[in-house]
Amino acid sequence: VPLAAVMTAPNQPVEVQQLPDPILEKGGIILETLYSEVCGTDVHLLHGWLEGVPYPIIPGHFSVGRVVETGGAVSDVNGKLIQPGAIATFLDVHETCYNCWYCLVAKASTRCPQRKVYGVTYSAKDGLPGGWSELIYLKPGVKVLTLPEEVSPKQFIAGGCALPTALHAIDRAQIQIGDVVVVQGCGPVGLSAAILALLSGAGKVIVIDKFESRLVVAKSNGVDETLAIKADDPRQHIERVLELTNGHGADVTIEATGID
Ligand SMILES: [Zn+2]
Ligand SMILES: [Zn+2]
Known part of the structure; x- marks a missing residue:
């Protein structure tokens, strides 16, 4: 049994x-x-x-x-x-x-x-x-x-249910070649989304998370920029994204923190 x-x-x-x-x-x-x-x-x-x-x-x-x-x-x-x-x-x-x-x-x-x-x-x-x-x-x-x-x-x-979830998000995001993509959250869904954004022709992929260990994995998978968010300064990552994009901001933002 x-x-x-x-x-x-x-x-x-x-x-x-x-x-x-x-x-x-x-x-x-x-x-x-x-x-x-x-x-x-x-x-x-x-x-x-x-x-x-x-x-x-x-x-x-x-x-x-x-x-x-x-x-x-x-x-x-x-x-x-x-x-x-x-x-x-x-x-x-x-x-x-x-x-x-x-x-x-x-x-x-x-x-x-x-x-x-x-x-x-x-x-x-x-x-x-x-x-x-x-x-x-x-x-x-x-x-x-x-x-x-x-x-x-x-x-x-290893792809788990996160990979199809990210695939669906990328499908809906309709990334164009050269787009700047920001991924908020670098758990299994965010990491998969960041990799798929790169494969979809994004010009720059920026990943944000509070855990440095996750950002290291994102970097090793070819993500362009990683931002470690600090709880005491929630606006600082917005300023950094604007800096990295000549003030234009992201073309596509994918929310993958799982916070309702
Ligand atoms: Zn699941
Ligand atoms: Zn039905």
């Missing part, structure tokens, strides 16, 4: 529990977890800050694992037959309706009101729907991606 780390209720310690083996349906997949992650969403879950969470839950909405068994022939999003032993990841957002404004007009099915999210809005009693578990059960219809050989599971999880 698989072990899983369970959030039983908000503000309670996470408990390691033995849970029943998943029941494999036709089209379902049992995944042996290789890596999952802890992100800001999990902090929200732990404190009970999200609506409609059916505690107890198994957190972990972004994971990679080895396929143990499939319920008959199941294909990944590229139409490739998924074989036992394959290294695979999956989209945490499931059961979207393809019939609402979010799904059809906004093309943002991750906001669909019908959606269920692995590690967030499935109960631990509903199979093994989260990555903080030895096994993850992928229900029929979950979108699965087999990892290409050149991407190791460790490299994949």
